[in-house]
Amino acid sequence: MLLYNSAAFFADVKPVDFFTGSQWDPESAKGKYSIAPLLVSTGLVTLGAMLIAVPLGIFTAAFLSELAHPKLKNILKPFIEMLAAIPSVAIGFLGIVLVGPGIAKIFGLANGLNALNGAVLLSVMALPTIITISEDAINAVPQSHREASLALVANKWETLFKVTIPAALPGLIAAVMLGLGRALGETMTVLMATGNAAVLPTGFLDSVRTITATIAIEMGEVPFQTTHYFALFAIAVVLFLITLAINLAGEYFVNRLRKFHA
């Protein structure tokens, strides 16, 4: 059904324009449909989110599995699962009332609804996924590896950074992939927090509009069965293919982790 509707779109608009143009402006007289600004926006926000969430998530996972007392771990893990349960719209709300004003103050902007805001929020949403899967990956490293390293007079820290984390690498990559998938597909937080200007952004402080937000904003208002309507299905297919590729990659690494575990 998604494919059918997007096929109808490419009957109206040349695929070359769709991928290489630089403007998304369906409302204008000529109707400009280029996915580029949306794709760059999506990429920018997701990249920012990963820059924050990956180190934070992996270090937290390492803390939980290698350093934390079992009792502390039993308290922290449900907390992290709670973080995953918070609805995205509530996180987006905080982007408006909390993160936005904060960014505006720090960088001296009129408002804080921009790519950076979206990246911060998305990192919060990707964190639980990254932490949980990373921790599984680190736990899956056989104790004998660690003991072998400790026996060679490497201490706890060298063991962690030079043996355990490299051994858990496939699992960590899987964690990042699945976190990335979650951030890419997220709608409400970016819709609420990034300002939604459909132009090619030049930096993290520009307002951006992701693929998901575009669908959310415009689908409610377009007449059915128009070029614009079909265009939204077309960008949805692009998003679908990207997330599918990332999830498949994540699954490939999860399977490698499982084999390693067995």
Next chain:
Amino acid sequence: MIKKLKYIVDWILLTGSTVIVCVILGIILGDIFSKGASAISWDFITGLPTDGMTKGGILPAVAGTLVLTLITTLFSVPFGVACAIYLNEYAKPSVFTNIIRASIRNLAGIPSIIYGLFGLALFVQSLRLGTSVLSAGLTLGLLSLPYIITTTEEALKRIPNSMREATLALGATQFETIKDVVLPKALPGILTGVILTMSRAAGETAPILFTGVAFYINDVGTSVNQEFMALPYHLYMLSTQHQAIEQVRPLAYATAGVLILLVFLLNIIAFYIRYKYRTKD
């Protein structure tokens, strides 16, 4: 000495990360509840919105979310559990079942807004259900299916084979074995998955945007063919689209508070069932 300094840096890195994660959660909950608590009251939850939604309660949104979650559950649980039973108990492992399992896992990774588009094209337009709580519930049901199937299959896998052999050896059919022994034993695990799915469905916004949610309805719905209000969408509208945004901010905080309380309540119930079940074994 330098080595020692390096360890301290490492320690700060790891512990610091964990502290930051906890602080983030603390800020989220602290901010919403400190500013929302004063506006949350029984009247707020059970009252109708008044004065262009600048005052009054959120009853239609609460009711809408409950009905929506109910429809989602009614649709996804029977299908999901049946599918999991087929995959785990009846289907012989083959390339075919592996493909089905891989597709189910990938369905779970599809962005929720795409489910929204799909629901619009399928339920609202092709099946002519219109924008309604039924269309929205079915859309969320589709989104929940992979999740229900996965958690149910995990629960079924935890039942040891010796349990199945016990009843089969007594001359029970495979169906009787599943109905009398496997399902009752797997029930807590399945229930945990169902409740977590409900909590997710209650918090989703993107899939219901074009399938039936409405900005303002001054009553509790009476038919599944009507549009409805929902807590997450209400929060979205109050915080971005309302004409008097600053004025309704306390209401937005309170709505966020109610939504998070609802979701946490469901999660705590699920944790409790899981905890009790694990310690019993």
Next chain:
Amino acid sequence: MDKIKLSAHRLNLHFGKKHVLKNIHIDFPNNKVTSLIGPSGCGKSTLLRSFNRMHDLSPDVKIEGDIQLDGNNIYDKKVSVTAMRKRIGMVFQKPNPLPKSIYENLSYALKLHAFPKNEIPGLIEMALKESYLWDEVKDELKKPAVKLSGGQQQRLCIARTVVLRPEVILMDEPCSALDPISSHKIEELIMSLKSNYTIVIVTHNMQQAQRISDKVAFMYLGELVEFDSSENIFKDPQKELTRNYVNGHFG
């Protein structure tokens, strides 16, 4: 000559590409205890499980030849598997009580086969007495079965089998998960049951086989090497392989 209750003819079983049972011929006499012995992996449990079609649900298993109960092939297409399993009961290596009460473990089996409601309490009491469990549990029949000790659980599983009044009872190393005292009780129980039932038991324990069996079958690498009276197998085996095994030289 004893009456033959259960028998296998030209039985071959493949698990995937592996040939697990090779052309087995064996006859089990009525109301006797027959032990299947042999080193691990010789196929004795696999053979036991083919006598009540427990391989039916394993997709990779292929069975040729036939198994006859009172002269009728149980692998015949017309045979009802559930009715056949009522006649041929099975007790497993690890006790596997159902997650129900002691009473319900037995009543469940009876209800499956639609026994009249008013007979159920009497049948249950009889089965528990036959399994030497009645005196220990008669005051707490509502207690969850999993709360019983391992040995009690295994006797409950035997009671659950005999409550259906089967003709044959298959036992797959019923004592291997139990302590010596519980094992001893189960052995006594087996001896008392043989007047009413034909019993086939897989065991690793040579002394146990000697104590309880009338006949013994020795298997090795999927073949039936020797089948004779218990006395002959342990005192005067005809084959070199059997002698080495029963004297503890390998396995």
